Amino acid sequence: MTRVLNFLRRPFVLDLRALALLRIATAAVVLTDLAIRSTDLEAHYANMGILPLHVLYERNWNAYQVSLHNISGLWQIQALLFLVAAGFATMLLLGYKTRLATVVSWLLLVSLQNRNPIIGQGGDDLLRMLLFWGIFLPWGRMYSTDAGRTEPKPAAYSYFSAATVAYVVQLALVYWCTALLKNAPEWTTEGTAIYYALSLDQVLMPGGRILYQFPEVMRFLTFATYYTELLLPFVLFIPVGVPFWRMLFVVVMYGFHLGISLTLFVGLFFLINMASVLGLLPTPVMDWIDRQVRTRTQRLQPHLTRLSNWRSPVRVNVESSLNLPPKTIQILHGLRNAVVTLLLAYVCWWNLDSIANPSLTMSEPLRWFGYLFRTDQHWGMFAPAVFKDDGWYILDATTPKGRHIDLNRKGRPLTLAKPASVVSLFKNDRWRKYSENYLFVSNAYLRPYYCNYLLRVWNEDSDNAPVRRLDVIYMKEVSLPNYKVATPSREVLCSCETAPPAK
Structure with missing residues (x-):
């Protein structure tokens, strides 16, 4: 039985160093998002802008939502909150007090997105969920300043928990739901969706202008996009040849989103998606990256003592620091996994409901949790049809x-x-x-x-x-x-x- 369980959990065993890269990339995207948003503090977040607070509350507010950014309509207060968010995102980037930095970064991102939902896009949902699941992931155990205050290096970099399952399933849900929501003929039979997408001058980039000249190529890419989103996530659950399937998924997704960025103006959408898959990098790839990074940082080692302990776990965990007995630690771990499992089930249900399956509809009284903690999500990119x-x-x-x-x-x-x-x-x-x-x-x-x-x-x-x-x-x-x-x-x-x- 144990052997069967170990076999089935293989797709969800992640490398601690890959999770660290996921953390660094997520924090970098949060900082980039803050930098871009900060150029419109008054326009997008102040009462003198395009969405004053009284209009937000009257027209766009949900009773279960919370936002610290709503405490004032002054752009100066917004600037202060942006600085605080940038500070915690920097802590997350460096891996300093990682758990605290993750929780606060998530709270402030939720707050910011709630302040002006009119300017939100699909990538915002994914960025929010990366931080949410990151609260339960040990993504500060490597490549972090926390790693300077540690116990001896781990015997292996492999890590499995309910949180790693949630992370992998979340990535699959993004693409599965995106494909299932694309149910218009232009995606499924006609093959004209990319033609119509590149006909939108509001999002057309130079690469798109070139591609627009080739109708048969656009037709091929339409079907390739649809079936990639629909079928490729299945490889994440194959329990044999896991490193190969993981790298196939990462490489295809990088090419996919790079292509989107060259043809369509999608803001940070492509960067968020590219950052999101870094946690999937398998151990052989991380071994190579680890060697390259450590080799190139040896000369800086005296100046980066706290940042260069590439082989140490984050810090003595809370249970160890409290001198709890092993049985108690096991209970706490089991409780955490149970909570994450329930959260994942809720997220899956929400997504199943979003693809309009009447038998799986989530009743309104159950939605408060999704609105409050912003685990609500919808992956309707260019779905069900492209805007004409x-x-x-x-x-x-x-x-x-x-x-x-x-x-x-x-x-x-x-x-x-x-x-x-x-x-x-x-x-x-x-x-x-x-x-x-x-x-x-x-x-x-x-x-x-x-x-x-x-x-x-x-x-x-x-x-x-x-x-x-x-x-x-x-x-x-x-x-x-x-x-x-x-x-x-x-x-x-x-x-x-x-x-x-x-x-």
Whole structure:
């Protein structure tokens, strides 16, 4: 029986050094995310921006959600919270007080994402879940400053627990659910999904422009994408030849997401996904990486005493430091595994419900946990079909003298002509996602806040010509089959004016 169990658990045995790389990469992505978001502190997180707190509570809030970022509508308070988050993410990167750094980084990321859900994307769910499962993983036991305060080196780097099962299953769920949600004919039979995706000028990157010229290649890649997402995760559960299957999954996923980043503007989505699979790296690969890293850091060894103990576990664990008897330690480990198992079952149920299986629907009273701890997730990337309503924004501003300029093009004279690069009009992917959500009728309440924010910010800059009125216009251009598009239609989404001068 023991031999059978050991055989079945092989796919879930991870290398401690690979988990350390997962930790480092996750922390690096969190820091990058904070750096990008910090350029829009007032716009995205303050009351003077596009989503004031009272609007958030009225329109986008769930009673079970929590956010420290909601304690104030001042951008200065947001800046302070960003600095705190960056500090703990840096601790996580270095592996200093790893468990504490993981918990706080997760809490602050949940808080930040709750503050403005309008600018969220699928990668945010995965980043949040990496930190969540990281709370239960020993990803600080290697390549960390914690490793300087340790007991003797471990006899082996292999590690298995309910948390490693949860991590592997979570990765599989991402791709399985993504594929199962892509149930439109353009994915399953027609093979036109990538054609339509690359027809969206709002996300088209230079690599996509090149690929767009080859319809048969796009058709092949559509089916390749669908079946890769649907079938490849199964290799993570094969109990024989585990190192080979793991590396196959990692290599394919790296190529897959690198290809996405070169063709579509997806923000940090591709980096989050590339970071997420590092924990799968098998022991032979980690042995090679370990040798290369240690060889290249030998010269810096005297200066990196605490950072260079590559072969030590993190620190004396809590149970050992409390001098608990072995039986008690075993009970605590069993309790932790039981808790993680229940959490994983809940996450699996949530995902099964998201693919619209009526027999597996999760009742609303059970969803509070997912909302509170943000284990809720939805992997509907370009699903069930690719968005067809493409177009570009024109910010038609009228000066006191009646001139029309486009704030979206830094105050140049107004023109309805399509820009050479629509994607270049967006400062970052958060703004691109916001502009996408801004179009929906259900989000019409957002429109005046965006319009007034743009008008105020423009007029506050003394280098800009003052404007008295702003019309947010969308030039809608629907993508059609066979490289055709509908004639662009002009839609005025919102209008706002400055207050008239006092008499």
